Amino acid sequence: QQQVKQSPQSLIVQKGGISIINCAYENTAFDYFPWYQQFPGKGPALLIAIRPDVSEKKEGRFTISFNKSAKQFSLHIMDSQPGDSATYFCAASKGGTYKYIFGTGTRLKVLA
């Protein structure tokens, strides 16, 4: 129940294309769902986050779609750029705690 399942493990997208990464969870107590971006040699950095009271959140080229009934959420990167090439992690936490459960990560490569 504590797991967050992330797919795909790796993704190759052409420049200008849409990158889509999916995550699924089981624990309905989770109420905060962030996405982190990690470049080689760096720590993960918060990209965008959503709470389950909304179905979508957009920040620039990055959009989170959230499906509460299916217990799934996804990250969409529009107009993907080579600079977006990184590893992306979804995560979930439940109210009142600071404890994130991270997905296993998706290595994205955007071809120029």
Add this chain to the structure above:
Amino acid sequence: DAGVIQSPRHEVTEMGQEVTLRCKPISGHNSLFWYRQTMMRGLELLIYFNNNVPIDDSGMPEDRFSAKMPNASFSTLKIQPSEPRDSAVYFCASSLIQGGGYTFGSGTRLTVV
């Protein structure tokens, strides 16, 4: 703000030696987290502190691992004795807003030979 500062960036040590990793959180942040990242297991939460008090250490692998936070601006993660399977990148992160985003440090890459 300088962000979360970790030291050293790289550590190579021999099996059986003591290793101490250090972290300075962002000033004003009241929560601090230690994570370990490996290819096999991904990002694992080892322990977290709230207002310098350890709240959950259930992720600490075994008694060889210990963590302290003597004040709001400093934390250590110690491994004694170290083993090759401890080789990983260890991240420290801090947070201010409950349930909000973490800020991670750049990590310490530990290699135990």
